Amino acid sequence: MPFRRSRLPAALGLVLCLLTACTPNQVLPRPGPSPVSDAHALDRFYDQKLAWGSCAPYATEEQSQEAFRTPGVECARLMVPLDYAQPQGPTITVGVLRHKASDPADRIGSLVMNPGGPGGSGMEAAARLVPTVANQAIGLRFDLVGFDPRGVGASEPRVRCLSDAERDAERASHLGDGTTPGSDAAWRAEGQDFAAKCVQRTQYGARMLANVGTRDVVKDLDILRATLGDKKLTYLGYSYGTQIGFQYAEAFPANVRALLLDGAIDPAEDEMRSLVAQGAGFASAFGLFAAACAKHTGCAVGGDPSHAVARFEELTRPLLTAPATAAGGRRLSYDDAMTGVVEAMYSQRSWPILNAALNLLATGDGSLLLQLADSYYERGPDGRYSSLQAAYYAVRCVDNPRQPPAAIAATYQQMLAAAPFLGGGRPDEGEPGICGSWPVPSTAQPHDPIRPGVPSPLVISTVDDPVTPYQDGVNLARQMHGGLLTYEGAQHTAFLHGDQCVDVNGLAYLVDGTLPPPGTRCPSR
Structure with a gap:
């Protein structure tokens, strides 16, 4: 995502x-x-x-x-x-x-x-x-x-890829970080399946996808x-x-x-460099959150910012094998927990919510982190999603040139290194694999903008x-x-x-x- x-x-x-x-x-x-x-x-x-x-x-x-x-x-x-x-x-x-x-x-x-x-x-x-x-x-x-x-929200036709139920199931899974044995292949397989469904379920199919950028x-x-x-x-x-x-x-x-x-x-800046740079940005934001949190009692990641990542991993790593319970009979997966953290990093005004969510997770309740992840993915209380995720990939994959498998594998390594605290659970983890399997050619290249006569x-x-x-x-x-x-x-x-x-x-x-x-x-x- x-x-x-x-x-x-x-x-x-x-x-x-x-x-x-x-x-x-x-x-x-x-x-x-x-x-x-x-x-x-x-x-x-x-x-x-x-x-x-x-x-x-x-x-x-x-x-x-x-x-x-x-x-x-x-x-x-x-x-x-x-x-x-x-x-x-x-x-x-x-x-x-x-x-x-x-x-x-x-x-x-x-x-x-x-x-x-x-x-x-x-x-x-x-x-x-x-x-x-x-x-x-x-x-x-x-x-x-x-x-x-075009392809978004009230525009017709919308880009359609996964059903609401399929998206819930996707969020509950964890395919690895793209660097462990088999995880890169798993991401490629899921990317191929996702792209095929976008063609099948979007009106005008590949023709629409080719002209949505x-x-x-x-x-x-x-x-x-x-x-x-x-x-x-x-x-x-x-x-x-x-x-x-x-x-x-x-x-x-x-x-x-x-x-x-x-x-x-x-x-x-090309797609791969932008993903790595964003990972570094979220790692920096987490450090700022930890430093601000440590000044207050009840900080979920502790009073020493230098130990915040370790404490965060103690709270979240168990979710890899044992998702936490959440309101409405739902479960919080590891990937959804990371997405909830990312959602809160968008603004320092959300840091108190993140601290409350992590403290709640420490008691075994993943409800608030799951709400944050739902907000990120624009999933409503009725379980319906907006068109954001499908349109995101449809546009990104035609706006950026294709990357060979070796470059994608290297990018997964760099993404993990840039944001190790997310442990490969970041919301856009699958983008390189999905775009590598996209069924229509790209329509743009990174370049310095041409601005003849454009007002400043x-x-x-x-x-x-x-x-x-x-x-x-x-x-x-x-x-x-x-x-x-x-x-x-x-x-x-x-x-x-x-x-x-x-x-x-x-x-x-x-x-x-x-x-x-x-x-x-x-x-x-």
Whole structure:
């Protein structure tokens, strides 16, 4: 499962982002050069009118049902080509949610956002942000717009791979860490089975999977921009959403007004290096957790941070052979315990929950750690999962070049070395094997972004971000000649998470394009 996922404030609820609107007579920009031979082949998509209505029919599980009840939101379906090389062929739809600017007289335009993943629901994320931004410049002056990228959430068709029951069973198993005898082969076999089910269970099969990557998402985004009536795009991207942002800028540089990119991915870093770097980030975050925990009585990993990993392993290693009991007759597996820990590492605000979960585990009760793991995997109380996991692999496996078996085996060794306390139980452990077995070719390569004439973006990077390392944001700001805002915290992403310094600087950029002075840093509260 993914590490590339933003943690917007409301996502912790289970246990705890100057555009002038176009007038109807304005001619909106069309895309740049395209492999499509007919210059007008995409006109029917760019010229469509969105039919806005109730969001209730777009909900796919309990989480989205709750979010879509947010007052003032409305939803629509955007029609796009399944395959941009054949725009006269089958069409698919992208789900879109909007909350209109509450001060129409001073409205700037649309702010389109994506929360990350790949596979995160932009519709749900936007709905959950509405209460936060209602009385800020975003809610007053922008239509806040979230979209579910092709294959995700309310978009149709969704990428489908495993049933809910199969996912529960997968989480209960442990295939090893990829380095022990037989475990690498086990991961490859499971990856092949997973890929085959994705082809069988997703409408249009391999053809859909071949066209679900970021290359195609940014083309959908440009059609969305035009149908919203915006001459140029103002965009807020978290985590993987930053990749959508910089790839959009490459594909449609003349159509960009502003890009706020928070929790950046380094475009030049390949998949394998990113997985290893994330492991190191989570190991560092665990050390910070242990140091903070040790200052208080009742710390589950003890009062000496140097012994915290050993104490943690005493609590969790027995789960390899004897899963703990949990509420509702469920069991906590070793892998789910590690996933629960990873979930809590996304924000230092969750560290008290993690300590409580580990103390509960010491009594034999895995309920709270299992709740954390459920939150990570977006499993609702009814046992239904969102589309996050299937879409994550579908996008990652076409966005990154194939790796040979030897490179995959070496990556497993490096992942384990980078985060030994997770013992090979990290949520994305199977990604190299799954992508090595993926049935369609990749559509992208790591590279420095091309930015001819793109306005300077604002990149926000957090010093102790365990998911997208701080240096990734530094690199992206340099590569795109953008502004860099440093947040001195221990969490994944920072904008609209409650820090006044970050929010003031971000809002100034979105409203009038003002970048913070070079070297600006926002201290953690």
